Each structure stands twice: as C-alpha cells, then as structure tokens.
Amino acid sequence: MDKVYxxxxxxxxxxxxxxxxxxxxxxxxxxxxxxxxLPPPNANEPLHAGxxxxxVEDIMVRYHRMLGxxxxxxxxTDHAGIETQFxxxxxxxxxxxxxxxxxxxxxxxxIAEYVNKNRDIAVNQMKRLGFSMDxxxxxxxxxxxxxxxxxxVFKKMCDDGLxxxxxxxxxxxTFCGTAFSNLEVVHKTVNSHLWYxxxxxxxxxxxxxxxxxGDTAVAVNPSDxxxxxxxxxxxxxxxxxxxxxxxxxxxxxxxxxxxxxxVTPSHSPEDYDMAKKHGLEFIRIxxxxxxxxxxxxxxxxxxxxxxxxxxxxxADLETAGLLTKTVDYTHEVGHCYKCGRPIEPITAPQWFVxxxxxxxxxIDVVKKDKVKIFPARFKKDFLTWMKDIRDWPISxxxxxxxxxxxxxxxxxxxxxxxxxxDANGKNISDYWKNLKDKYQEVALGLQTLLAPINSKxxxxxxxxxxxxxxxxxxxxxxxxxxxxxxxxxSTLGWEPDGNHSEDFKYFYPTSVLDTMWDxxxxxxxxxxxxxxxVTGEIPFKVAHMHSRVLDGKGQKMSKSKGNTINPLSIxxxxxxxxxRMALVIGVAPGSDIALSEDKIRAQRNFxxxxxxxxxxxxxxxxxFPDAKFDLPKKLTNASDQEIIDxxxxxxxxxxxxxxxxxxxQASDDLYQFFWHDFCDVYLESTKxxxxxxxxxxxxVLVTSLKLLHPFIPYITETVYQELxxxxxxxxxxxxxxxxxx
RNA sequence: GACCGCUUAGCUCAGUUGGCUAGAGCAUUUCAUUGACAUUGAAAAGGUCAGUGGUUCAAGUCCACUAGCGGUCACCA
Numbered sequence: 001m002d003k004v005y006x007x008x009x010x011x012x013x014x015x016x017x018x019x020x021x022x023x024x025x026x027x028x029x030x031x032x033x034x035x036x037x038l039p040p041p042n043a044n045e046p047l048h049a050g051x052x053x054x055x056v057e058d059i060m061v062r063y064h065r066m067l068g069x070x071x072x073x074x075x076x077t078d079h080a081g082i083e084t085q086f087x088x089x090x091x092x093x094x095x096x097x098x099x100x101x102x103x104x105x106x107x108x109x110x111i112a113e114y115v116n117k118n119r120d121i122a123v124n125q126m127k128r129l130g131f132s133m134d135x136x137x138x139x140x141x142x143x144x145x146x147x148x149x150x151x152x153v154f155k156k157m158c159d160d161g162l163x164x165x166x167x168x169x170x171x172x173x174t175f176c177g178t179a180f181s182n183l184e185v186v187h188k189t190v191n192s193h194l195w196y197x198x199x200x201x202x203x204x205x206x207x208x209x210x211x212x213x214g215d216t217a218v219a220v221n222p223s224d225x226x227x228x229x230x231x232x233x234x235x236x237x238x239x240x241x242x243x244x245x246x247x248x249x250x251x252x253x254x255x256x257x258x259x260x261x262x263v264t265p266s267h268s269p270e271d272y273d274m275a276k277k278h279g280l281e282f283i284r285i286x287x288x289x290x291x292x293x294x295x296x297x298x299x300x301x302x303x304x305x306x307x308x309x310x311x312x313x314x315a316d317l318e319t320a321g322l323l324t325k326t327v328d329y330t331h332e333v334g335h336c337y338k339c340g341r342p343i344e345p346i347t348a349p350q351w352f353v354x355x356x357x358x359x360x361x362x363i364d365v366v367k368k369d370k371v372k373i374f375p376a377r378f379k380k381d382f383l384t385w386m387k388d389i390r391d392w393p394i395s396x397x398x399x400x401x402x403x404x405x406x407x408x409x410x411x412x413x414x415x416x417x418x419x420x421x422d423a424n425g426k427n428i429s430d431y432w433k434n435l436k437d438k439y440q441e442v443a444l445g446l447q448t449l450l451a452p453i454n455s456k457x458x459x460x461x462x463x464x465x466x467x468x469x470x471x472x473x474x475x476x477x478x479x480x481x482x483x484x485x486x487x488x489x490s491t492l493g494w495e496p497d498g499n500h501s502e503d504f505k506y507f508y509p510t511s512v513l514d515t516m517w518d519x520x521x522x523x524x525x526x527x528x529x530x531x532x533x534v535t536g537e538i539p540f541k542v543a544h545m546h547s548r549v550l551d552g553k554g555q556k557m558s559k560s561k562g563n564t565i566n567p568l569s570i571x572x573x574x575x576x577x578x579x580r581m582a583l584v585i586g587v588a589p590g591s592d593i594a595l596s597e598d599k600i601r602a603q604r605n606f607x608x609x610x611x612x613x614x615x616x617x618x619x620x621x622x623x624f625p626d627a628k629f630d631l632p633k634k635l636t637n638a639s640d641q642e643i644i645d646x647x648x649x650x651x652x653x654x655x656x657x658x659x660x661x662x663x664x665q666a667s668d669d670l671y672q673f674f675w676h677d678f679c680d681v682y683l684e685s686t687k688x689x690x691x692x693x694x695x696x697x698x699x700v701l702v703t704s705l706k707l708l709h710p711f712i713p714y715i716t717e718t719v720y721q722e723l724x725x726x727x728x729x730x731x732x733x734x735x736x737x738x739x740x741x
Numbered sequence: 742g743a744c745c746g747c748u749u750a751g752c753u754c755a756g757u758u759g760g761c762u763a764g765a766g767c768a769u770u771u772c773a774u775u776g777a778c779a780u781u782g783a784a785a786a787g788g789u790c791a792g793u794g795g796u797u798c799a800a801g802u803c804c805a806c807u808a809g810c811g812g813u814c815a816c817c818a
Contacts, residue, residue, distance in 0.1 A: 004780065087779050169816085187815075194818080206818060221818090253817080261818045269816040332815085345816085377745065384744070385814065521814090552753070586755050586765065591746085592811095598767045605780040616777030660757080668755065668765070673777085680782075 001618070001722065005611035007575025010714040017717075022735045023134045025070040027506045033161035034071045035062035035507040037488050038133060039523070040078035040141060041117040044087055045125070049549040049557060049595060050516065052567040055580045055711075056546055057514050057664060058131050062710035063658050064134070064511075066739040071134060072507050075492055076139035077119055081401035081480035082178065088114055088400070099177075099399075103421050103445045104475060108399045112142075125568055126313055130713050132735065136583025137503075139491045141483055142402075145235065150483050151405045152496035153534055155459055159490045162354045163394075167453040169272040170393055172346045173336035173573065174290030178397040179350050182390065183521055185334040185343050191424070194257060194329035198322040200235045203244075204229060205257025205329060208264070208318065212237065213296045214285040215244055217263040217462070219274060222248030224259050238322045239313065247278050266347045275553070284347055288397075288450075301641075308342065329579040331664050349453045351395040351404060351476065358529035360388045365538050371528055373543045374661055375590040378517055385521050394482045397448060401477030405456045407464035409471050410439070415456040421445035432470075439470045448475045485526030488513070488539035513540040513662045516548060544661055545590055565595055577712035578604035584711060585671060587664035605669060607715045610708070612693045613679050614719040617701050620686070620694065621726050629727055637689075640696045643682040646673060647700050651740045654707050667711050674704055698727055703740045 017023065025033070041047060057073060065071040088111045089099055099107060119140070126133065139146065156653040157163045170179040178740025195209045199218060206212070215237055220227035231248040242321060249591035251274065252261050265275030266284035275282060285295045292304045301309055325340050334343040363386050365371050366379060366614040373379040395404060410416060414433035420442050422428050427447075435442055448473055451457070457474070458464040464471040509531075515524065524543050531539030550556055551563040558564065570579045583605035587593050614713050622628065635641045650673045702723070705716040713735065718736040731737040 001777095003778070005778095182815085204818080208818085251817080257818060263818095268818085270818075271816095273816080331817090334816095381745070388815085390816095433769095517813090537770070554753070586753090588755065591754085596753065596767080599753075601780075602766055608780045609778065612778035612781090614777085619777065657757090662757075664755070665757080672765075677779090683777075684782090 001615050003577075003615075004717075005608045005715060007571075007577065007607075007714065009359065009569075009718060010576055011128075013714050013717050013721075014130060016721075017132065017733070017735050018135070019126075020733055020736065022065070022733065023073070023132050024136050025072045025134070027100070027502060027604055027641055028070050028660045029506070031068070031070055033507050033511075034061070034067075034069040036061060036073050036512050036514065037491055037510055037512040038073060038075045039519075040076040040139075041122045041546075042083055043077040043122060043140065044080060044084045044158075045118065047129075047567055048122050049565045049567055051122075051578060052129060052583055053516070053546050053549060053593075054126065054131055055129070055583055056544070057512075058713075059584070059658065059663055059710040060512060060514075061132055062713060062735065063739065064243040065735065066709070066737060068738065070506075072134055074125075074137050074139065075126065075131075075133035076487070076491060077122055077143070077387070078484060079115060079141045079400065080135065080340060081477060081483075082176070082396060082398055083480075084115060085111060085398045086176070087402040093257045094639075100427060100447070102447075104399050104447050106536075111400045112216045118456055122211075128571055128576060130580065131715070137491075141480075141487070145172065146490050147402055148485070149490045149494065149496060150402050150486055153486060153530070154405060154478075154482075156496070157353065158459060163355065164352050164354065164454060165349060165457075166352055167347050167349045168265075168352075169345050169397065170348050170350055171334060171343045172288065172348060173339060173341060174288065174344055175288075175339050175341050176336060176398075177288065179348055179393055179395065180336065180343070181393055184337045187332040188335050189331040190328060191328070191330050192333075193326050195253050195317075195326050196258065196260075196324040197237060197238060197317060198324055198640040199260070201230055201233075202235070202260045203258045203324060204260045205261045206262050207344045208310070208330060209266070210306055210313045211264040211267045211285065212262060212313060213240060213292075213301065213309075214264045214266050214283040215242075215262045216265055216275065216281040216283055217244050217278070218246050218250045219252050219263050220246065220259060221250065221252045221254045224252075224254045226254075227260060234719040238320065239316055242297075242600070245280075247274075247280075249274055249278070267345055272345075272347070275364070278439070282347060286346060288346070288348065291343065292300075306342070325706070349451065350393045353392040353394055353482075355389050355392045355529070358533050359386050361532045362386060362525065362528040365528065367534060370541075370721040371538045371543055372541065373545070373715060375545065377590070378520060378543075378545050379700075381521060382525065386525065392479075392482075394479045395476035396479055397475075398477055401480060402483050404474040404476050404478060406459060406470050407461050408449070408451055408455055408457050408474070409434075409464045409467040411468050411470050413451060415452050416455060416472075417450040418442055419447045419449070421447065425585065436619070443472065443544075444473065445553070445566065456563070473515050477504075481522050481526050484523060485530040486534065487529060488527055489535050491610075494535060508535065508536045510540045512542045512544055514546060517545040518548070527624060547587075547590055547592050549593045552594055552598065554592065554594045570600055574604040575607060575714065577607045577714050581606060581671075581712055584663045585667040587663055589664070606675065607712060609679060610705075610712075610715050612718065613674070613683060614701060614723065616683060617697050618723065618726060620697060624691040624694055627691050629695055629698055631695045633701055635696070637692075639682060640693075641678065642698065643700055646677050647703055650707065651703070655739070656708070663711075670704075670708055670711070674708070678704060698723075705734060706737055706740050709737075 001471050061073040074663045120190050120568055171185045173181050194205050196203055196205050210214040230246045233246050263271045265280055265282045267270045283295050285292055287293045290305050292301050292309050336343055410432045416432045419429040488510055492504040494504050527539045578600050582600045653664045705720050717734045
C-alpha cells in the first residue's frame with residue numbers, strides 16, 4: 001500500500017459496485033422501501049458545484065441500503081425547455097443564424113442532436129462523484145413513455161375542466177418570443193419617471209406614456225370629489241383623438257399621482273382586470289415581436305419598440321404642450337429571467353391550468369405534514385405562495401419541449417395565423433384564409449401558428465382529420481415544469497389506464513425529494529399538486545431543501561466573477577470523497593455552503609488519514625498473523641473500553657443525525673471521532689501492546705468505515721477491499737454491508 | 742410593500758428542545774518527528790456569541806426593539 005492515498009482507483013470501485021448490482025433494489029413486499037427520484041440535471045451542460053450536492057441524496061440512499069431497506073435512487077436528465085433552447089440559440093447566433101431561419105421540425109431536431117451529444121456528460125460525471133444511482137432505470141424527460149403520460153394527464157385535465165384557453169394578460173418576452181409564468185419574471189428596481197399628461201378635463205400620471213396609444217378609458221376613484229362628475233363622460237385621448245370613457249373604480253387611489261389612471265387593458269394586468277369588470281375595449285398596440293402595430297394609428301409610430309415609442313410619444317406630447325410635468329420615480333419592473341430584458345405584459349392566447357383545485361389539496365397535505373417540508377421554515381413560504389397562487393399559463397412559444405397535443409382543422413379556423421418558411425426559404429406570416437391552397441408548403445415549413453381564442457380544436461389528430469385533411473398541431477409547447485412536475489410518478493411507471501408498474505406500486509410515494517430551495521415553487525409545489533391530483537397520493541413524504549453552494553468567501557459563484565468551482569476538476573485533483581465531505585461537513589440544514597480549496601484540501605487530508613490509519617491496522621495484522629478477530633466479552637484494558645464506548649456513542653449519534661437530516665453534524669462528529677479519538681488517542685496507545693489489540697482495532701476500523709461509507713464511499717470501500725482478505729468475513733462489499741448498531 | 746434568514750476566534754462556519762472552563766477546519770506561534778500518515782503529532786494564542794432591554798436559578802440559545810447584510814414573494818398608476 002502506498003504511503004499516500006491515490007484516488008485514481010475510484011473508477012474501479014464504481015465499476016465494482018455497479019457490476020455487483022448493489023444499485024438495483026429487489027422488490028420485497030415484506031420490507032419497507034426507501035426511494036428517491038433524482039432531480040434531473042439539465043441534459044445540455046456539465047455539472048456544476050450545486051449538482052455535487054446530490055451527495056446529500058447519496059448519503060441517505062447508502063445509509064438506507066445498509067439498513068437493508070430495498071433502496072431505489074432513480075436517475076434521469078432533463079430536457080430543460082427554455083433553458084436549452086436559449087443555450088442553443090446562442091450557438092446559432094455565433095454561426096450568424098437565428099431560430100427564425102429554421103422550420104419548427106428542423107430546429108427541434110437540431111436541438112435534440114445537440115442535447116443527445118451532451119447528455120452523457122452529466123451521467124458520467126454523476127458516476128464519477130460516486131452516486132449510487134440505479135442506472136438500469138435511467139430516464140429522460142423526453143422519453144416516449146414519459147411524453148405519453150404527460151399527454152394523457154393533459155387530456156385528463158381537459159376532461160376535468162382544469163385546462164382552458166384564454167386571451168389574458170401574460171408576461172411576454174418579445175426577445176425570447178414566449179410567454180412566462182409569474183415565477184419566471186424577475187422584478188428589478190428601475191429609476192424612471194412619472195409623466196403627468198393632460199387628458200383634457202383631467203390629468204393622469206403614468207410610468208408608461210407610450211401605452212397611451214392603447215388606452216380605452218381613464219379611471220378615477222368613485223368617491224373622489226374632484227372627478228366624481230366626470231364619471232360616465234367621454235374624453236378625447238391626446239395625440240390620436242380617440243374618444244374614451246371616464247370610469248369609477250375602487251382600486252384607484254386618490255392619493256397617488258393625480259388620482260386619475262389611464263387604462264390600457266392590453267398592456268397592464270391591473271388595467272386588464274378593470275377592463276373585464278367594466279366591459280372596456282381592448283386595443284393591443286404591440287405585436288409579439290415587440291413592435292408597435294397599426295393600432296397606434298399614426299404611421300410614424302408603427303414598427304417602434306416600446307422604448308422608442310416612449311421617446312416618440314413623450315416628445316410629441318411635449319410639442320403639443322400636453323406634458324405638464326415629469327418627475328423622477330423609482331419602481332419595480334418585471335424582467336425576463338432568461339435574457340434580462342423588460343417583460344411586456346400583453347394579451348395573448350395561452351393555455352392555462354385552473355390551479356385552485358390543485359393548490360387546495362397541496363395546501364392540505366403540507367399543512368398536515370403528510371408532505372413534510374424540511375427545514376420547517378420553508379413550509380411557511382410554501383403555504384403563503386400557495387394561498388395566493390394564480391392560474392398557471394402552461395404554454396410556451398418555443399419548440400424544445402412537449403408539443404401541446406391539440407390539433408386544429410385549418411378550414412374550421414380560417415383566422416389562424418401561420419408563420420412558415422416557404423419553398424424559396426422566405427419567412428411568410430399570413431392567415432390561413434389567404435393560404436388555402438398551400439397546405440403542403442405550410443405544413444412542411446411551419447414555424448408557429450397563432451390560433452384565435454375561440455378556435456375549434458381537437459385532442460387527437462384523427463378527430464381533427466375527420467373534418468378534412470388540412471390539420472396542424474398546436475405549435476406551443478408545455479412549460480418545462482408541467483412535464484417535470486409529473487416526474488415522480490411518471491418515472492416509476494404510473495400508467496394512464498391504471499395498469500401501473502410494480503415499481504410504481506412499490507416505491508410510490510417516494511421517501512424523500514431533495515433539491516435546492518430556489519425551485520420550491522417551480523418544481524416541488526408543482527410535483528405535489530400534480531402528484532396528488534393524478535395519483536391521489538403525495539409524490540414524496542419529505543421535501544428536503546438544501547442550500548446554495550457559494551465560494552470560499554461566501555459569495556455566489558458565477559462565471560463572470562470567475563469564482564466557479566468545477567466539481568470534476570476537484571475530483572481529478574483530490575478525489576470525489578474529499579469534495580463530498582467538504583460539501584457536507586459542518587453545514588447546518590438549509591444554510592449556505594461555502595466551498596473553498598482549503599476546505600477541500602482539509603478533507604482530502606482526512607481521507608488520507610483514513611488510508612494511513614488503515615495501513616497501520618494492516619501492518620499490525622501482519623505483525624500478529626495468528627490473531628483472532630472476535631471481540632472478547634469483557635474488556636480489561638481501559639483504553640480499549642474507552643474507544644469501544646466512544647464507538648457506541650458515535651454509532652448512535654450518526655444514525656440519529658442521518659435520520660434527522662443533520663448530515664453536517666453527523667460528518668463533523670465522525671471526523672472528530674476518527675481522527676482524534678481513534679487515531680490520535682487510541683492508535684497511539686496500542687503501539688506498545690501485544691496481540692490482544694487486534695480484535696478492538698479491526699472492529700473499530702471496520703465499524704468506522706461503515707459509518708463513514710455514506711459520506712466518503714470510495715476510500716472506505718477501497719480500504720475494506722484491502723482489509724477483507726486479512727480478516728475474512730461474510731460481507732464482500734461495504735456498499736451492501738450492514739449498518740452498525 | 743409583505744415575509745424569511747444571517748450577524749459566534751483573523752477567515753469560513755458548527756453549536757438539537759436554554760444547563761459543564763463557547764467548538765471545528767483553515768491561517769498564526771512554539772516544539773517534536775528516519776517509527777501508519779509532513780496530506781503528521783504535541784501544545785499555545787485567539788471570542789463583552791451585532792447592540793439594547795426583558796423572561797429565568799441559568800440565555801450564544803427564548804421574547805421585544807434597534808442596526809447592518811443577504812434572500813424570497815408581490816398586478817399598484
């Protein structure tokens with residue numbers, strides 16, 4: 001044995017485990033299973049330091065496996081809809097191309113090729129980190145089986161009246177070309193102005209003067225004495241001269257601005273609500289590419305982007321003497337979480353899920369701790385968010401994802417707007433009624449279609465075709481979370497026809513779901529809602545939230561700061577065990593994790609300490625070839641007794657800490673026990689003693705290896721394999737050995 | 742605007758339901774060492790546990806307020 005532990009043998013150990021079948025559980029109905037579904041990493045990128053925290057799951061999984069529970073850790077990768085398409089579009093841009101250069105199917109195929117090339121990277125890295133996942137059950141979010149389940153659930157939701165289509169205000173990013181849910185909008189503080197504009201008999205104050213062109217009313221508080229008598233009258237909209245009513249609405253505060261609000265129902269959520277209430281007209285002045293359309297009336301405004309339009313409108317108001325004052329004003333503006341540009345609230349036909357019925361059940365199971373959220377403070381966050389939840393827009397105008405399984409017969413819907421690339425490679429956008437003889441060309445080059453809200457649609461291609469041959473499938477895809485929200489039951493083999501797999505029957509509900517708190521609402525909440533709705537059962541009993549991995553100074557890792565730590569280069573340099581231990585030792589549940597080179601080096605030293613302590617024990621064994629290994633019933637030596645007592649204590653505390661998800665405490669205690677109590681004190685004390693030390697020495701070492709194995713599986717298994725020929729024993733692999741009691 | 746978290750040794754952090762002279766790693770100082778390990782050992786130094794007030798026999802731990810930092814959610818013009 002070398003004087004220094006070389007982690008280069010870790011790959012061989014992993015192969016040993018995998019070949020042994022230890023990762024694959026045997027269903028045994030007399031035993032209680034333990035199961036974790038891996039939060040699937042994006043298939044399009046290598047792992048980052050955060051992914052290395054899968055170690056928390058590996059700790060639980062290895063612990064339960066050693067307890068003898070049939071233990072399943074099911075791995076997979078995520079197609080990550082918008083994320084991946086965004087990354088791919090960057091590649092396209094580098095080649096001087098864009099998504100508009102391709103028809104839908106071609107673009108999809110290109111992204112799929114790209115993802116397939118990169119998928120294995122993440123998988124191999126997870127293996128390298130020692131994660132004991134059952135690769136025989138590996139899944140991908142675009143597996144055909146998963147797709148079919150997602151589609152079946154969509155159909156079920158349609159049948160149950162939970163899915164509807166509506167043209168509401170949505171968060172739209174004109175650059176990314178898609179709608180987003182509220183969660184995907186980042187609010188940023190913006191220093192702007194409040195513009196006071198003369199509307200004739202009254203004055204309004206606004207942060208968005210450009211949307212004036214889409215105003216369809218002015219609202220005041222009905223009890224405001226200044227404006228009371230104006231309610232019901234009509235005033236003239238500046239610049240374009242349209243007549244709009246003055247309405248009274250309680251939501252208007254008399255104190256803010258002038259107490260009068262311009263109402264732009266197509267570009268403001270509050271105004272949208274007001275317009276629905278008062279039956280106002282909707283005038284959408286921006287198209288989905290972000291440019292002003294013909295509704296702005298004046299030709300010089302057409303084609304301008306919002307910021308350009310603002311400048312133009314403000315200038316024109318000033319010229320006309322209608323801008324009474326401009327004051328500085330700081331407020332929050334929604335921005336696209338992906339590209340960072342301002343979100344344009346805009347009315348657009350989208351698919352929605354009625355969320356209240358699902359949310360109520362989710363609230364119930366969390367309140368009653370049927371799904372226990374850990375650490376507990378996240379429970380409050382969850383319930384607060386869930387209480388005020390809004391309907392979920394599930395359609396995204398991107399190609400990379402599950403295409404919504406809805407078909408339109410074009411001849412029934414002549415006003416469907418289709419965008420396609422024609423035979424000459426030209427981008428065309430026109431209504432079907434103008435394209436009637438071009439079905440083949442449209443279908444072949446189809447990019448997107450935009451169906452008016454009342455379009456007739458079918459939930460199967462065959463049905464749509466019964467009416468006639470000119471059929472197109474919806475081009476929107478599902479929000480990624482609509483698909484990944486179904487991940488637990490889908491990966492285990494829930495079937496729409498009720499003919500569920502043995503895996504599903506045995507392993508569902510799963511035991512623990514571990515993920516970072518930043519996707520508590522995005523993912524955990526959706527899984528709970530979907531799981532309860534679809535299967536009638538919770539998807540997991542415990543939602544364990546871990547924290548963010550930060551750099552050594554406690555700062556967020558980012559490429560621009562250059563402080564990212566690549567987990568794989570750490571593994572190359574110091575071994576997976578050092579990284580794993582550094583990620584968990586001394587970390588309190590749910591608190592941030594500062595990961596530094598120093599910390600990793602310290603843990604590498606610990607791994608080496610284990611190596612050398614084991615070397616010492618083996619040298620001792622060589623010294624006493626005739627030694628027996630059975631522990632005597634009664635220990636006569638005080639230091640023997642002391643180390644055995646401490647061992648008993650550490651077994652108890654480690655077990656209880658793992659059960660309570662206190663991995664930081666458990667690993668810290670083990671570190672102290674092994675290095676201080678065992679090495680520095682006990683091993684030193686044995687150096688001048690005889691053969692009688694062998695049973696205690698080997699017992700404590702083997703037990704320590706077992707306790708440490710969930711945290712640092714490679715070194716412990718490596719040492720165990722070296723030790724085994726010398727001490728014999730029934731248990732051939734540490735990974736499948738029994739947990740000390 | 743609402744809610745949440747953090748503030749403990751030079752640095753990064755532990756400290757479970759309040760209970761021994763407040764701990765670890767790294768860094769620092771001194772010494773040791775051909776003997777399992779220099780990726781080592783022994784020892785030392787280092788903290789009014791953010792501040793103020795309160796509850797208690799007892800507070801880093803519970804309560805209130807203050808200050809600083811960080812975060813999450815949110816349709817106000």
